[in-house]
Amino acid sequence: MSNPLLSLLNIELPIIQSPMVGVSTPRLAAAVSNAGGLGSIGIGASSVEQARDMLRATAALTDKPFNVNLFCHRPAVHDPVRESQWLDVLAPFFSEFDAPPPTALREIYTSFVEDPDMLHMLLEEKPAVVSFHFGLPPQPAIDALKDAGIVLL
Incomplete structure (x- = not known):
């Protein structure tokens, strides 16, 4: 079977x-x-560095193309009042399990939309395919990945 997508990938x-x-x-x-x-x-x-290790580990196990997926969510905006309200709402759930509640909220995943170091690593490692989840990165990142010969999904 052959079609444009199979050929592209x-x-x-x-x-x-x-x-x-x-x-x-x-x-x-x-x-x-x-x-x-x-x-x-x-x-x-x-x-x-964890991502680089995963790319290299995958490449060591196959000479075939593979995809690397990134989160492109809108970065969180710090809002102390709203965050305090959330902590108050969640406190009883922590108490129910005798667990200490967090004292602050923080973003746990850095979005690719603001991670130039991840972009630099991808341009160095050049995976065959890069896909995006929760949105798209800025146009300059898209252009750089395309210019490196990486297929984008």
Whole structure:
């Protein structure tokens, strides 16, 4: 079977493995790619070095293309009043389990839309495919990835 998408992604089968953070491992992604589909790893919850390690581990297990997925959510805006209200609402749930409630809220994943170090790493490592979740990065990042020959989804 052949079609433009298979050709673009350089895969044999119309299968794209979901890039689920915490579940999609380099081993799983490589197995899918080696079987003819497009394996995927989710790096949205990873630091730049963790992401680089995952890309290199996947590349060590396959010479086939694979996808790297990033979170492109709108970064949180610090609002002390609103955050205090949320902490007050959540406090009884922590108390119910004798767990100490947090004293502040913080964003746990850095959005790719404001992570130039992650972009730099991707341009160095050059995965075959990069996909975005929860939105798109700024146009200069899209242009840089495309200019590097990376297919974007």
